[in-house]
Amino acid sequence: MTVVPLDELGLEAGGHLLLAHAVRQLGPGDTITVLGDGLALRVHLQAWCREHGCQLVWDDAAPARVVLGPTVNAELRLAERAGGAANSAAVDRAPAHWGLAARGALIEPGAPPSDFDLDLRDEVWSEAAPRLYAQAAAAQWDPEAAVDWSASFALDTEVEDAVIQVMTYLVENEQAALTVPARFLGRIHPHYRETIQFLAIQAADEARHLEVFSRRANLSGRPLGVSGAGGRASLQTLLAEPDFTLAHFLLSVLGEGTFLNLLDFIEHHAPDPITARIAHLALSDERRHVAFGMAHLTHRVSTETGLRDRLATAIRSRHDALADTAGLNAGVYDALVVLAAGAWTPAAIGEGTRAVEQLQRDMDTGRQRRLRRLGFSDQEAAELSDLHTRNFM
Amino acid sequence: MSGSFLMGAVAYDPKVVTIWEGFRSWLTQEGLDFDFVLYSHYERQVEDLVEGRLDAAWNSPLAWVRAQRLAKASGTEVEALVMRDTDRDLRSVVVVRDDATFADVSELRGATVGTGAVDSPQATLLPISMLRGAGLDPNTDLTVRRFDLGVGLHGDHIGGERDAARALAAGEIDAACMVDANQLLFVREGTLRSGSTRILAATDPYDHCNMTVRAGDEEATRFGHLLKKMSFDDPEVRQLLELEGLRVWEDGRTSGYTALDRAVDEAGFYDEDGGVIAEHYRP
Numbered sequence: 001m002t003v004v005p006l007d008e009l010g011l012e013a014g015g016h017l018l019l020a021h022a023v024r025q026l027g028p029g030d031t032i033t034v035l036g037d038g039l040a041l042r043v044h045l046q047a048w049c050r051e052h053g054c055q056l057v058w059d060d061a062a063p064a065r066v067v068l069g070p071t072v073n074a075e076l077r078l079a080e081r082a083g084g085a086a087n088s089a090a091v092d093r094a095p096a097h098w099g100l101a102a103r104g105a106l107i108e109p110g111a112p113p114s115d116f117d118l119d120l121r122d123e124v125w126s127e128a129a130p131r132l133y134a135q136a137a138a139a140q141w142d143p144e145a146a147v148d149w150s151a152s153f154a155l156d157t158e159v160e161d162a163v164i165q166v167m168t169y170l171v172e173n174e175q176a177a178l179t180v181p182a183r184f185l186g187r188i189h190p191h192y193r194e195t196i197q198f199l200a201i202q203a204a205d206e207a208r209h210l211e212v213f214s215r216r217a218n219l220s221g222r223p224l225g226v227s228g229a230g231g232r233a234s235l236q237t238l239l240a241e242p243d244f245t246l247a248h249f250l251l252s253v254l255g256e257g258t259f260l261n262l263l264d265f266i267e268h269h270a271p272d273p274i275t276a277r278i279a280h281l282a283l284s285d286e287r288r289h290v291a292f293g294m295a296h297l298t299h300r301v302s303t304e305t306g307l308r309d310r311l312a313t314a315i316r317s318r319h320d321a322l323a324d325t326a327g328l329n330a331g332v333y334d335a336l337v338v339l340a341a342g343a344w345t346p347a348a349i350g351e352g353t354r355a356v357e358q359l360q361r362d363m364d365t366g367r368q369r370r371l372r373r374l375g376f377s378d379q380e381a382a383e384l385s386d387l388h389t390r391n392f393m
Numbered sequence: 394m395s396g397s398f399l400m401g402a403v404a405y406d407p408k409v410v411t412i413w414e415g416f417r418s419w420l421t422q423e424g425l426d427f428d429f430v431l432y433s434h435y436e437r438q439v440e441d442l443v444e445g446r447l448d449a450a451w452n453s454p455l456a457w458v459r460a461q462r463l464a465k466a467s468g469t470e471v472e473a474l475v476m477r478d479t480d481r482d483l484r485s486v487v488v489v490r491d492d493a494t495f496a497d498v499s500e501l502r503g504a505t506v507g508t509g510a511v512d513s514p515q516a517t518l519l520p521i522s523m524l525r526g527a528g529l530d531p532n533t534d535l536t537v538r539r540f541d542l543g544v545g546l547h548g549d550h551i552g553g554e555r556d557a558a559r560a561l562a563a564g565e566i567d568a569a570c571m572v573d574a575n576q577l578l579f580v581r582e583g584t585l586r587s588g589s590t591r592i593l594a595a596t597d598p599y600d601h602c603n604m605t606v607r608a609g610d611e612e613a614t615r616f617g618h619l620l621k622k623m624s625f626d627d628p629e630v631r632q633l634l635e636l637e638g639l640r641v642w643e644d645g646r647t648s649g650y651t652a653l654d655r656a657v658d659e660a661g662f663y664d665e666d667g668g669v670i671a672e673h674y675r676p
Contacts, residue, residue: 012580013587040592043484047574050479053625053640069478071625071640078626109628110635 006036011044032066094191116189128295129194136201153272162338165225167217169332173393176235178206205285212278228329234391246314252293255393261363269340319387328390397428400449401438404431405549415633434545434676452605453547463667473603473645474617482598485520498527498594504567505536507557513548520570522656545676600649
C-alpha cells in the first residue's frame with residue numbers, strides 16, 4: 001500500500017507533484033492512500049482523478065484512496081528514449097518522429113513527424129565537431145573591440161582602391177560561406193546536435209567576416225569594386241550542391257582551404273594595419289572551418305567506399321560547369337598585386353606580382369596536401385588541385 | 394451526403410474543428426460514413442436532433458435535459474449513448490476568500506455571489522440550486538452577479554468562471570461558483586493566488602456531457618461501439634482523445650443529471666416540454 005502524506009499541502013499548491021510521483025512508481029489497479037484533511041483536498045482529488053484516469057474512493061470516515069485506472073502512465077509505457085545523451089550514443093538513423101527532441105530525451109509518441117532529411121549519422125557526423133565547437137565558442141571576437149578602427153594610415157589612391165577591390169571580392173565569398181552551412185542547418189536532424197552547433201557558429205563567424213570586410217571596404221568612403229560575373233558563377237555552384245559531404249568538400253576543404261593561403265597572404269602583405277588585423281581574425285576562424293570539413297571528410301572516406309570517386313567527380317563537374325567563365329576576374333588578381341605592392345611604383349608592383357605568383361603556388365601545395373590526406377594519390381591530388389576553381393573559393 | 398451518420402457539436406472553441414475533423418477521419422477509416430455539423434449554440438442542435446435532422450448530438454448536460462424534455466413532449470425518446478470518463482462525478486464549488494468569516498453556506502445570506510453564464514450548469518444552475526437547498530433564495534437572500542460570457546454555450550466557455558474568480562480575488566464579490574477542476578486551474582494559472590481562497594461548499598457529484606442519440610437507432614449503436622474502441626495506447630487516437638479531454642469513452646449513464654433537472658425547474662430555465670422560458674437568455 002502506497003501512502004502519500006500531504007499534511008497541509010493542497011493539490012493546487014503543489015501536492016499534485018507528490019501524487020504524480022507516486023503514480024509513476026505504480027501501475028493500473030494499484031491504490032494510493034492520500035493523507036490530508038479538508039473538503040478542498042477531496043474535491044481537488046476527485047478532479048485530479050478524473051483528468052488522470054483514476055478513481056477516488058471518497059469515504060468521509062477514512063483517508064481518501066486513489067485507484068489507478070488502466071490508462072495510467074500510458075505516456076510512459078509508450079515512450080521511447082532518443083538514443084543516449086552522449087555524442088557516442090547518437091543512433092545511426094534518427095527517426096522523423098523524434099523531431100526537435102533533445103538526444104537522450106524520453107519521447108512521448110503522437111507528435112507530427114519532422115522533415116529533417118539529413119537523418120543519417122554518417123552523412124553529417126564529425127568526431128571533431130564538439131571540440132571545434134567549443135574552440136569556436138571560446139574564440140568569438142567582437143569586431144568593434146578586436147580591431148582598432150581608428151588606426152591612422154595613408155595609402156596611395158591606387159593602393160586603397162586595390163584594397164577595396166579585394167574587400168569587395170571577400171564579402172561575396174564570405175556570403176557564400178555563410179549561406180552554405182545556413183542552408184544545411186535546417187536540414188540536419190536535431191539528434192546530431194554537435195554538427196548543428198558547429199555549423200551555427202560557423203555561420204556566425206562568417207557574419208562577422210562580412211561585417212569587418214564591408215567596414216574596411218567603406219572606410220575611405222570611395223566606391224566599392226567590381227563583382228565579377230565569373231566569380232559569382234563559381235560561388236553559385238557551391239550553393240547549388242545539395243549533398244552535405246560534397247558541399248563541405250568543395251567549400252571547406254578546397255574553398256576555405258585555399259582561403260587560408262589567401263588570408264595569410266593578405267595579413268602579411270597588407271598595406272595598412274586594419275586590413276592586416278581583419279585578415280588575421282578571419283584566418284583564425286577559417287582554420288576551424290577547414291578542420292571541421294577535413295574531419296568530416298576523413299570520417300566519410302573511412303566509412304563509404306567509392307566516396308573518393310564521387311569527390312573527384314564533384315571537382316570535375318564544377319570545373320566543367322565553370323569552363324566557359326572567367327573565374328577570378330582580372331581586377332581581383334591585379335588588386336592582389338597592388339595590395340601586396342603597397343605602393344604605386346614599378347618596383348613595388350614587380351614585388352607584388354612575384355608575391356601573388358608565390359601565393360598561387362602555395363594554394364596549390366595546400367590543396368594537394370589536403371587531398372592526399374583524404375587518400376588521393378600524388379598524381380590525383382595534383383590533377384584535382386589543378387581543376388579547382390580559379391576563383392579560389 | 395444524405396447517407397452519412399450526422400453528428401452535431403457546438404463550436405465553443407476553434408479546436409472543435411480539429412477535434413471532429415480528426416474523429417471523422419478515424420471513424421471513416423473504421424468504416425463508418427460519418428460527418429458532423431457545427432452549431433453556434435446548443436439550443437438549435439438539440440432541436441435538430443429531436444426533429445431528426447441529426448443522428449447524434451454531442452450535448453452539454455443542460456442540452457441533455459432539454460433533449461429529453463423535447464423528445465418526451467413529441468412522444469419519442471433519446472438516449473445517452475456514451476460519455477467521456479472525465480464527464481463523470483464532477484462537483485461544483487462555492488469559493489470564498491480565505492480571510493472571509495463565512496463558516497458555511499447559510500452564512501452567505503446578504504452576500505454577493507458570482508456565477509458563470511446564465512446557462513452554465515456547473516457555474517450557475519447547480520451551485521445556485523445547492524444554495525437554495527441550504528435555505529437561501531437567490532432572488533431575495535443573495536445578490537447574484539452573473540458573468541455572462543459565451544451565452545448559449547452552456548458554460549463550455551471558461552471565461553465566465555474566470556471573470557467570477559477575478560472578481561472574487563479583487564474583492565468585488567464575496568463568493569464565486571465554479572467547477573472543481575477550474576478552481577485548481579485558476580490557482581495554477583495565477584488567477585487565484587495559492588492559499589488566498591478556500592472552498593466553502595461543494596455540490597454532490599454530477600455528470601457532464603454525453604453523446605445523445607434517438608432511442609433505437611442501430612447506426613448510433615455502431616457509432617457508440619467504435620467510440621468505445623478508441624484506445625489511449627494508440628498514439629494517433631490518443632492525440633484526438635487528449636484534445637477532447639478524455640482517456641476512455643464510457644457507456645452513457647443518466648443517473649448523474651437528476652440534480653440539474655431539478656435546478657432547471659427551480660430556475661425556470663426550460664418548461665417541462667423543453668421550451669426555453671429563462672428570462673434574459675438569448676443564445
